[in-house]
Amino acid sequence: MDEAGIARYVVEQKIDLVGIGAMTRMIAKAYRMADAVRAVGVPVVMGGPHVTEMADEALGRDGGPQHADAVALGEADHTWPRIVEDAARGELKDIYAPVDAAGKELKPSLKPYPVIPWDTIDLHQFNLVPKSAKHWLQKIGEGWGTFRIVPVESGRGCPYGCEFCTVTGFFGDSIRFRTNESVVNELLLLKARARKERGQIAVFFIDDNFAINLKRTKSLLRDIIAAGAQVNWVAQISANLLRDQELVDLISASGGKWVFIGMESIDPANLKDVNKGFNKPEEYAAVLQRLAQRNVYAITSFIFGMDNDTVGAAERTLEQVRTWPPGLPIFGLLTPLPGTPLYKRLDVAGRLTRPKHWQEFIPFAMAHTPLKMTIDEAHAEVNYGWSHAYGAEAIAQAVDSLDDQPLGYRVNIFIARVCFRGIYFPMLGRFAWWKVISENRKTIFKLARQGFEAWAESRSKPEPAPATSAGD
Numbered sequence: 001m002d003e004a005g006i007a008r009y010v011v012e013q014k015i016d017l018v019g020i021g022a023m024t025r026m027i028a029k030a031y032r033m034a035d036a037v038r039a040v041g042v043p044v045v046m047g048g049p050h051v052t053e054m055a056d057e058a059l060g061r062d063g064g065p066q067h068a069d070a071v072a073l074g075e076a077d078h079t080w081p082r083i084v085e086d087a088a089r090g091e092l093k094d095i096y097a098p099v100d101a102a103g104k105e106l107k108p109s110l111k112p113y114p115v116i117p118w119d120t121i122d123l124h125q126f127n128l129v130p131k132s133a134k135h136w137l138q139k140i141g142e143g144w145g146t147f148r149i150v151p152v153e154s155g156r157g158c159p160y161g162c163e164f165c166t167v168t169g170f171f172g173d174s175i176r177f178r179t180n181e182s183v184v185n186e187l188l189l190l191k192a193r194a195r196k197e198r199g200q201i202a203v204f205f206i207d208d209n210f211a212i213n214l215k216r217t218k219s220l221l222r223d224i225i226a227a228g229a230q231v232n233w234v235a236q237i238s239a240n241l242l243r244d245q246e247l248v249d250l251i252s253a254s255g256g257k258w259v260f261i262g263m264e265s266i267d268p269a270n271l272k273d274v275n276k277g278f279n280k281p282e283e284y285a286a287v288l289q290r291l292a293q294r295n296v297y298a299i300t301s302f303i304f305g306m307d308n309d310t311v312g313a314a315e316r317t318l319e320q321v322r323t324w325p326p327g328l329p330i331f332g333l334l335t336p337l338p339g340t341p342l343y344k345r346l347d348v349a350g351r352l353t354r355p356k357h358w359q360e361f362i363p364f365a366m367a368h369t370p371l372k373m374t375i376d377e378a379h380a381e382v383n384y385g386w387s388h389a390y391g392a393e394a395i396a397q398a399v400d401s402l403d404d405q406p407l408g409y410r411v412n413i414f415i416a417r418v419c420f421r422g423i424y425f426p427m428l429g430r431f432a433w434w435k436v437i438s439e440n441r442k443t444i445f446k447l448a449r450q451g452f453e454a455w456a457e458s459r460s461k462p463e464p465a466p467a468t469s470a471g472d
């Protein structure tokens, strides 16, 4: 919806209160939407990591325009019911803080957790299969009529405190988990739904560091296996925790397919600068090998524009990446998000070039000056990373390196690479898709030929003799 659309919708549906959550990256759009809703006389409450740090901005107390009638600070599990009650009485307050009567901060426990009706809820927004392909894809194997990636939370918090990260400040360093039982029940509901609708479901465990408590994660994965609740899943886990062989075995046995690893840099000096010295670049290769041996692959995330980065950082990183099992490398720029220690350090040093960068959001653009290169050079490094990791040659190389694996794995890595390419090179319009297909035609033909050969081979095998009954 655009601004006019949302205003119309709110009026037509007679909506009395609108809640908007947003990350820093999309806050400018969130404010525009909030302005449109407030213009038709409906109050807006905003929440999430950005307004928690910038409540005055949202409430128009910093000299700028007001966008929200109320702001929910931090985790709003307990404050949301209060907000709704106050709104119904027409007594909305400006700020809702997650504190008890004595003013002490309340961190919601995840032990009692609401049951999400995954068996009946509308899952349309999570579906990646276009409508036009649904009919045909439904008939393949167990059915691919839908492919939904569903976010599931199993715990909150990460105590590591990396300098650029919002999480430790936002959720506090108190780590909380749901019960194994409630997570397993959710997976069972999702699995049954996929089977019933002849579609596929994968789960994205949104925990910031899914294995932050190894003992608990292993016990959850064991319970998933015992209950037969395996679905394909992806999670974020820091590299240091993946040293544990037993954990990797359990990840694979419980349905883990992709692990997102915040590698950030191959330079230990950079890692130390951002308080992520627990990442050891010399062990990245071994970690990725351990995962790949169990057919689990990695989304490896790198940040350029760090203080020790110099021109050529992207190629130096790619030299390493090329020696690792194929995965999905992604590249970003060091971004000072409000409220983070990084923001404060750069602010004090006078290095912020766009202190309110979120108000004029530009994708992949720095908001401060790096120490050993210019801003333009940092932008060029990111461009180099994406262009070279997602060019047709690199994609073909990734697919070929899996030649000893079943066809499904190769198709999987090909589709994933093409989709991830879209993070940096927006895939808008048919022409963009045709261009990608044309550039990668050799790999596509190769995969199609292998698929046809496998199909023909299975057809040429003699039919097994029909079973005879004891009476024949």
Ligand code: B12
Pocket (backbone or CB within 6 Å): 018, 019, 020, 021, 022, 023, 024, 025, 026, 045, 046, 047, 048, 049, 050, 072, 074, 075, 076, 077, 080, 151, 153, 157, 164, 165, 166, 167, 206, 207, 208, 332, 337, 338
């Ligand atoms: C899942 C996730 C994603 C997914 C989202 C997919 C999906 N379908 O959900 C994907 C992978 C797309 C993603 C992408 C990005 N993400 Co992200 N993501 C997360 C993650 C891990 C979980 C979010 C979540 O669901 N949390 C659980 C819920 C319960 O917490 P919550 O959302 O904060 O909500 C609570 C409160 O904030 C509040 N609240 C939230 N909204 C509202 C609204 C109202 C009205 C009220 C009252 C309260 C309220 O109440 C909730 C309950 O307590 C968070 C980290 C984290 N643990 O939160 C990072 C996080 C939100 N992402 C972050 C970032 C930076 C990004 C990217 C910009 C990364 C990048 N460089 O590209 C992109 C941007 C994407 C875009 N479209 O522009 C940052 C945001 C920091 C910031 N200040 O904005 C976070 C905090 C991680 C971090 N390391 O700092 N992300």
Ligand code: SF4
Pocket (backbone or CB within 6 Å): 158, 159, 160, 161, 162, 165, 166, 167, 168, 208, 209, 238, 262
């Ligand atoms: S390990 Fe990940 S979630 Fe934890 S503080 Fe560092 S970047 Fe944030």
